[in-house]
Amino acid sequence: MSETWIILGATSSMARAFARKLADDGARLVLAGRDMDDMKRTAADCRAKGSPVAEVVRFDARQPETFGAVIRRAEREDGTINAAVFVGSMPDQSAIDADPSLVDGVITDSFAGPARFLQMLAPIMEARGSGTVVGVGSVAGDRGRIGNYVYGAAKAGFHTYLSGLRNRLTRAGGHVVTVKPGFVDTAMTWGLEGMFLVATPEKVADDILKAVAKRKNVIYTPFFWRWIMLIIRSVPEFIFKKLSV
Amino acid sequence: MRWKKTEYWGWGRALRARGEVARPERASALTTLSAESPAPAIGNLRSYGDAALNDGGRAIDMTRMDRVIGFDPETGIVEVESGVNIGDLGISFAARGWIPPVMPGTGFATIGGCIANDVHGKNHHVVGSFGQHVEEITLLQNGRRKTVSPQRNADLFRATVGGLGQTGLIASAKIRMMPCKGDMMVLTERRIDGWDEFIAALDSARSEYTVGWIDATARGAALGRGILEEGEITSGISPSGGRAREVPFNAPNWALSAPVVRAFNAAYFRRVPAGGRTTVKPITAPFFPLDKIHNWNRLYGKRGFHQFQCVVPIDQSDQLRRMLERIANSGLASPLAVLKRMGNGRAGYMSFPMEGYTLAVDFPNRAAAVLLIAELEQMTADAGGRIYFAKDALAGPDNMREMYPEHDKWLRAVQKADPDGKLATDLVRRLKLRETS
Structure with a gap:
C-alpha cells in the first residue's frame, strides 16, 4: 500500500492497533496527538513493522492552530491521503453535571475539533480525487442516555457531520466510513463496572480495515451492536425517558 | 489509573x-x-x-x-517495551534476517518475563540464556528510571536478570538479535x-x-x-x-x-x-x-x-x-x-x-x-x-x-x-x- 494515513488521536489503544495494522501493509503514517513521547514509540514500532514513513506531529483538538502542521506533513506525501479520527473525551456524566463548563471540552474533543480538521483536509482530498476518512463515533451517539448524554450528543453530531462529508467526498472519488464501536477493552473502560461483550482494540482495527476495503458507510464493531442499538433506538421515547440503560 | x-x-x-x-x-x-x-x-x-x-x-x-521502540539494522540491537511477546518479536524480524537468540517454549512469554526468569531455549547449549543477550534494561524504581547493563550497575543487572521482578519494574530492554538465514x-x-x-x-x-x-x-x-x-x-x-x-x-x-x-x-x-x-x-x-x-x-x-x-x-x-x-x-x-x-x-x-x-x-x-x-x-x-x-x-x-x-x-x-x-x-x-x- 503506498497510501498515507493521518491518525488523529494516535495515543488511544484503538488508534495504536489500527496504525500497527496499516504498518503491516506498508502504509505511510502521520501520527497526530498530544503525548509526543508515546507517539514516538508507536511510530518506531510502525517503522519496525514496515511503514516507510511514520512521523509524529503534535495535535490538540482544542487548539486549532495545531491542525495545519498535521495536514502540511501529510501533503508532502504523494498519492492518496486518508485520515482516521480517534479523538474524543468522555468525563463522567456526574462530573459534567457538577461543572457545566466541561461540556465545551467534550464537544470540542469529540466533534467540533475533528470536524474543523476534516473541513481543512477535505479540499485536498477532493483535489487528489481519492482518500478515505474513518470517523470513530460511538454507539453512545445513537441515543441520549442519562449515563453519558453530553458525550453521546457530541458523537451524534459527529455522526451527522460524517454523513454529510460522505455525501460531499463521494462525488470527488473519496469515501467516509463511520465507525460505531461498542465497549472496547481500553484504558478508558479498564476496571469499569457493567462492561459486557468487550472487544479488543485489534478486533476493532480489523473491522475498520475491512470496512475501508469494502467501502462500507456505517459499521458497528463488533457487528452485533447494530442489533443491540436497533432495539435501543426503537424504544419509544415515553418509555425510554424512564429507563436507565 | x-x-x-x-x-x-x-x-x-x-x-x-x-x-x-x-x-x-x-x-x-x-x-x-x-x-x-x-x-x-x-x-x-x-x-x-x-x-x-x-x-x-x-x-x-x-x-x-508492547511496542518495538528502536531498531538498529547495523548492530541488530532492538529496543522493546517489556510487554512485547517474544514470539511476535521473532515473527516480525525473522523475515528480515534477525531472530531473538533465545526463545523459550512459548512465544507468548513477554520480554519482561524472559528477563525476569532468564529463560532458555532449545539452543541453550550453543548461545546460553536470554539474559546473556540483553544489552541494557530500563528499570523503574519508585518512579525513577534506572538503566542497568553488564557494564553499568552490573550488580543490579545480575540481580534483575532471572531476578523474579524484585529489583524494579522492567519497563524496556535492548536485546541483541541474532542474524538468521x-x-x-x-x-x-x-x-x-x-x-x-x-x-x-x-x-x-x-x-x-x-x-x-x-x-x-x-x-x-x-x-x-x-x-x-x-x-x-x-x-x-x-x-x-x-x-x-x-x-x-x-x-x-x-x-x-x-x-x-x-x-x-x-x-x-x-x-x-x-x-x-x-x-x-x-x-x-x-x-x-x-x-x-x-x-x-x-x-x-x-x-x-x-x-x-x-x-x-x-x-x-x-x-x-x-x-x-x-x-x-x-x-x-x-x-x-x-x-x-x-x-x-x-x-x-x-x-x-x-x-x-x-x-x-x-x-x-x-x-x-x-x-x-x-x-x-x-x-x-x-x-x-x-x-x-x-x-x-x-x-x-x-x-x-x-x-x-x-x-x-x-x-x-x-x-x-x-x-x-x-x-x-x-x-x-x-x-x-x-x-x-
Missing part, C-alpha cells in the same frame, strides 16, 4: 490470586504507577506456578506496553529407544537447536525412550505467512487419564518413522509447538496441573534416571516431558541454567502428584541440581539457598532496590527468598 479487581492464575491453573490490577498503556502512566503504587509486574502469565501472582495485593499488567527450520527427528541412548544422543548432538521429547510413561527396558529433535534455521517461504493459528480447545476430565496418556505417547513415538525423518517447517512450529492450541492448559480440567522442571549436573545423569523411573512407575505423568542438555550459560544470580541435563514433566494437580514432586525436588537437591522458579508451584524454602548459591548477592541488591518489599510475589513469599537466612 483505575485498578480492576480480578482473579488471575499461573499457567498451571492450580494457583490463583485475587487482587487489583492496573494495565497502563503508556510509558508516562507506568512511571506514575511505579511512583505512586509500586507492585509486581505481570505479563501473559506463562509462569506455571505463582511467580507472577500477588494474592491479596496489587499487580501491574504490562501487556499493553530465514524463517524456516529444517527439523530432523529420530526415535531414541532408551535412557542411555538418549543421554549419549544429547551428548553428541551438534545441531544449533536440540531437544528431546521423552515418554515419561515408558517403563522397564523402554524407560527413557523418546524422540530427539534437532533443528537448523534456513531460508524459504513460510506457507502460513509465519503466523501461528489459534484453535480453541476444551477437553473432558478423562482426557489426560493414564491410559490415554500412555496411548498418546506410544502413538507420538511411532509418529516418527523408525528410520527418522527430516522436514522443513516455519520456525514457529518447532519453537512453539503448543502455541497453536490456545489455552491448552485447559486440557487438565478445573484442578489444573503442575510442571516439574529441574536441572542436574552432568555427572548426575544416573540420579536423573532414577527420577524418571519414579515418574514412570507413578503412572502420573502427562504427554509433555522434555529432556535437554544445557550449557553453563546464565546471566543472573538467580538464573536457572547450569551445565547438565534438564528434565521437565507435567502432572495433573492431584495429591499423589504433589507428593511425587516433593520427592523429585529433594532428589534434585541431593544431586546438586536446582528447580526452575518459572515452573514451580510447590517447593518449600529449605533447599533454595543450596540450589541457588548466589542468593545472598541477589538478596542484597533486592533489599536495596525495593526495601519495603512492594514487589514481592507469592513465589518469593512461599520460598522465603526475601528473608535473610
Whole structure:
C-alpha cells in the first residue's frame, strides 16, 4: 500500500492497533496527538513493522492552530491521503453535571475539533480525487442516555457531520466510513463496572480495515451492536425517558 | 489509573490470586504507577506456578506496553517495551534476517518475563540464556528510571536478570538479535529407544537447536525412550505467512487419564518413522509447538496441573534416571516431558541454567502428584541440581539457598532496590527468598 494515513488521536489503544495494522501493509503514517513521547514509540514500532514513513506531529483538538502542521506533513506525501479520527473525551456524566463548563471540552474533543480538521483536509482530498476518512463515533451517539448524554450528543453530531462529508467526498472519488464501536477493552473502560461483550482494540482495527476495503458507510464493531442499538433506538421515547440503560 | 479487581492464575491453573490490577498503556502512566503504587509486574502469565501472582495485593499488567521502540539494522540491537511477546518479536524480524537468540517454549512469554526468569531455549547449549543477550534494561524504581547493563550497575543487572521482578519494574530492554538465514527450520527427528541412548544422543548432538521429547510413561527396558529433535534455521517461504493459528480447545476430565496418556505417547513415538525423518517447517512450529492450541492448559480440567522442571549436573545423569523411573512407575505423568542438555550459560544470580541435563514433566494437580514432586525436588537437591522458579508451584524454602548459591548477592541488591518489599510475589513469599537466612 503506498497510501498515507493521518491518525488523529494516535495515543488511544484503538488508534495504536489500527496504525500497527496499516504498518503491516506498508502504509505511510502521520501520527497526530498530544503525548509526543508515546507517539514516538508507536511510530518506531510502525517503522519496525514496515511503514516507510511514520512521523509524529503534535495535535490538540482544542487548539486549532495545531491542525495545519498535521495536514502540511501529510501533503508532502504523494498519492492518496486518508485520515482516521480517534479523538474524543468522555468525563463522567456526574462530573459534567457538577461543572457545566466541561461540556465545551467534550464537544470540542469529540466533534467540533475533528470536524474543523476534516473541513481543512477535505479540499485536498477532493483535489487528489481519492482518500478515505474513518470517523470513530460511538454507539453512545445513537441515543441520549442519562449515563453519558453530553458525550453521546457530541458523537451524534459527529455522526451527522460524517454523513454529510460522505455525501460531499463521494462525488470527488473519496469515501467516509463511520465507525460505531461498542465497549472496547481500553484504558478508558479498564476496571469499569457493567462492561459486557468487550472487544479488543485489534478486533476493532480489523473491522475498520475491512470496512475501508469494502467501502462500507456505517459499521458497528463488533457487528452485533447494530442489533443491540436497533432495539435501543426503537424504544419509544415515553418509555425510554424512564429507563436507565 | 483505575485498578480492576480480578482473579488471575499461573499457567498451571492450580494457583490463583485475587487482587487489583492496573494495565497502563503508556510509558508516562507506568512511571506514575511505579511512583505512586509500586507492585509486581505481570505479563501473559506463562509462569506455571505463582511467580507472577500477588494474592491479596496489587499487580501491574504490562501487556499493553508492547511496542518495538528502536531498531538498529547495523548492530541488530532492538529496543522493546517489556510487554512485547517474544514470539511476535521473532515473527516480525525473522523475515528480515534477525531472530531473538533465545526463545523459550512459548512465544507468548513477554520480554519482561524472559528477563525476569532468564529463560532458555532449545539452543541453550550453543548461545546460553536470554539474559546473556540483553544489552541494557530500563528499570523503574519508585518512579525513577534506572538503566542497568553488564557494564553499568552490573550488580543490579545480575540481580534483575532471572531476578523474579524484585529489583524494579522492567519497563524496556535492548536485546541483541541474532542474524538468521530465514524463517524456516529444517527439523530432523529420530526415535531414541532408551535412557542411555538418549543421554549419549544429547551428548553428541551438534545441531544449533536440540531437544528431546521423552515418554515419561515408558517403563522397564523402554524407560527413557523418546524422540530427539534437532533443528537448523534456513531460508524459504513460510506457507502460513509465519503466523501461528489459534484453535480453541476444551477437553473432558478423562482426557489426560493414564491410559490415554500412555496411548498418546506410544502413538507420538511411532509418529516418527523408525528410520527418522527430516522436514522443513516455519520456525514457529518447532519453537512453539503448543502455541497453536490456545489455552491448552485447559486440557487438565478445573484442578489444573503442575510442571516439574529441574536441572542436574552432568555427572548426575544416573540420579536423573532414577527420577524418571519414579515418574514412570507413578503412572502420573502427562504427554509433555522434555529432556535437554544445557550449557553453563546464565546471566543472573538467580538464573536457572547450569551445565547438565534438564528434565521437565507435567502432572495433573492431584495429591499423589504433589507428593511425587516433593520427592523429585529433594532428589534434585541431593544431586546438586536446582528447580526452575518459572515452573514451580510447590517447593518449600529449605533447599533454595543450596540450589541457588548466589542468593545472598541477589538478596542484597533486592533489599536495596525495593526495601519495603512492594514487589514481592507469592513465589518469593512461599520460598522465603526475601528473608535473610
